[in-house]
Amino acid sequence: xxxxxETIAELKARALRFRDERSWRSFHNPKDLVLALVAEAGELxxxxxxxxxxxxxAELREEPARSRFADEIADVQNLLLLxxxxxxxxxxxxxxxxxxxxxxxxxxxxxxxxxxxxTELG
Amino acid sequence: xxxxxETIAELKARALRFRDERSWRSFHNPKDLVLALVAEAGELxxxxxxxxxxxxxAELREEPARSRFADEIADVQNLLLLxxxxxxxxxxxxxxxxxxxxxxxxxxxxxxxxxxxxTELG
Amino acid sequence: xxxxxETIAELKARALRFRDERSWRSFHNPKDLVLALVAEAGELxxxxxxxxxxxxxAELREEPARSRFADEIADVQNLLLLxxxxxxxxxxxxxxxxxxxxxxxxxxxxxxxxxxxxTELG
Amino acid sequence: xxxxxETIAELKARALRFRDERSWRSFHNPKDLVLALVAEAGELxxxxxxxxxxxxxAELREEPARSRFADEIADVQNLLLLxxxxxxxxxxxxxxxxxxxxxxxxxxxxxxxxxxxxTELG
Numbered sequence: 001x002x003x004x005x006e007t008i009a010e011l012k013a014r015a016l017r018f019r020d021e022r023s024w025r026s027f028h029n030p031k032d033l034v035l036a037l038v039a040e041a042g043e044l045x046x047x048x049x050x051x052x053x054x055x056x057x058a059e060l061r062e063e064p065a066r067s068r069f070a071d072e073i074a075d076v077q078n079l080l081l082l083x084x085x086x087x088x089x090x091x092x093x094x095x096x097x098x099x100x101x102x103x104x105x106x107x108x109x110x111x112x113x114x115x116x117x118x119t120e121l122g
Numbered sequence: 123x124x125x126x127x128e129t130i131a132e133l134k135a136r137a138l139r140f141r142d143e144r145s146w147r148s149f150h151n152p153k154d155l156v157l158a159l160v161a162e163a164g165e166l167x168x169x170x171x172x173x174x175x176x177x178x179x180a181e182l183r184e185e186p187a188r189s190r191f192a193d194e195i196a197d198v199q200n201l202l203l204l205x206x207x208x209x210x211x212x213x214x215x216x217x218x219x220x221x222x223x224x225x226x227x228x229x230x231x232x233x234x235x236x237x238x239x240x241t242e243l244g
Numbered sequence: 245x246x247x248x249x250e251t252i253a254e255l256k257a258r259a260l261r262f263r264d265e266r267s268w269r270s271f272h273n274p275k276d277l278v279l280a281l282v283a284e285a286g287e288l289x290x291x292x293x294x295x296x297x298x299x300x301x302a303e304l305r306e307e308p309a310r311s312r313f314a315d316e317i318a319d320v321q322n323l324l325l326l327x328x329x330x331x332x333x334x335x336x337x338x339x340x341x342x343x344x345x346x347x348x349x350x351x352x353x354x355x356x357x358x359x360x361x362x363t364e365l366g
Numbered sequence: 367x368x369x370x371x372e373t374i375a376e377l378k379a380r381a382l383r384f385r386d387e388r389s390w391r392s393f394h395n396p397k398d399l400v401l402a403l404v405a406e407a408g409e410l411x412x413x414x415x416x417x418x419x420x421x422x423x424a425e426l427r428e429e430p431a432r433s434r435f436a437d438e439i440a441d442v443q444n445l446l447l448l449x450x451x452x453x454x455x456x457x458x459x460x461x462x463x464x465x466x467x468x469x470x471x472x473x474x475x476x477x478x479x480x481x482x483x484x485t486e487l488g
Binding site: 246247249250251253255262266267271274275281289300305313319320321324327328330334335337338340341347358359 | 367368369370371372373374375377378380381384387388389390393395396397400403404407408410411414415417419422423426427432435436437439440441442443444446449450452453454455456457458459460461462463464465467468469472474477478479480481
């Protein structure tokens with residue numbers, strides 16, 4: 001276990017086993033999965049708001065904030081895995097393809113050190 | 123490449139290489155990464171709304187909807203990987219731990235076939 | 245009280261009084277208010293997911309779902325009012341201006357009965 | 367026009383007129399309206415991210431950032447109005463009721479100057 005050895009397929013298999021043991025597949029259409037993903041993303045928002053950025057970074061390295069943050073990240077990851085299963089996509093392929101497209105939109109020479117959107121790069 | 127062989131660490135290494143080639147690390151505090159994740163999740167919402175669920179599922183299996191959906195999922199995945207890096211978490215560990223906690227909240231006997239929240243399971 | 249007589253300014257005054265009695269103004273920068281708005285929007289998502297659309301509409305007309313939904317809508321409204329105050333905008337003016345811009349993007353002749361995005365109208 | 371004179375009912379009437387001129391009512395079930403609201407909230411996120419909070423506040427007082435921000439706020443407001451219409455709620459009543467509930471959760475004496483969630487107030 002752990003990021004060094006766990007493949008996406010293995011992580012996904014865990015998510016699907018959990019789902020199928022509970023016979024939840026029929027609820028998992030793309031629309032509801034997206035809503036669920038946003039609900040979890042909203043919980044991530046709750047964990048970072050009203051806090052000074054530097055103080056927040058420090059807090060997130062200590063318990064209990066660290067585990068609560070990890071839990072919400074895991075929930076979003078779970079929904080992503082359920083979503084790629086529901087629409088039958090390979091997540092790694094999609095990811096690599098998108099990074100390549102982003103590389104074209106954000107060429108190193110122009111984007112370096114800049115937080116501007118690609119539509120606003122000079 | 124592909125979900126069967128790609129590890130989380132490999133996927134994360136791709137995300138970090140992209141970030142570091144552009145010197146974006148200093149922008150990537152947890153608060154802004156969560157905002158970016160929600161912005162991407164919002165784009166997922168846009169791709170599923172106003173559509174009949176069955177028609178949507180059919181559409182998402184065909185181009186161009188399929189690739190656009192894959193792109194937005196990839197963007198959310200990218201932000202999750204940047205986020206676990208920013209707060210120094212192991213994503214697989216967090217995921218497995220959370221599934222175990224969820225298993226306790228949603229025991230198979232009670233949750234099977236039900237979409238109720240754990241707080242409402244009888 | 246009620247939508248027929250309550251002005252936006254009156255609604256906003258209520259939101260600001262609540263905020264100022266608790267000395268919360270200093271927390272209310274645009275970034276955190278947007279995060280708070282998304283957190284509330286995420287709670288709205290939770291109230292509509294996994295449900296058949298027709299069954300959901302029926303449920304939302306009965307208690308307790310009706311009041312819970314109203315509460316989350318009120319929370320989003322509250323954040324919007326705090327947000328326009330933080331950046332010193334007139335909400336009604338912004339609203340009317342945006343509807344006019346939308347009218348140009350979605351001309352009645354082309355948009356009638358269609359859920360397509362303006363970029364995809366023929 | 368403007369917040370001082372515009373009632374919620376008047377703002378809502380504008381939103382409904384726009385909708386009905388385009389025969390969009392049939393698309394406006396609660397689930398899709400919530401998805402649309404989140405899509406708009408995601409655009410708000412995009413306008414505030416990667417920016418230093420103080421610099422952002424300054425930017426949002428100048429054009430073009432000011433109008434773009436106003437536009438996204440207007441979009442969220444529009445969805446809220448369509449949503450209360452779809453489920454037949456009085457927005458002002460819901461708002462006042464929720465503020466009263468919040469006042470009980472956040473008593474002035476305990477919440478003053480604190481950004482803690484009500485569940486964490488001592």
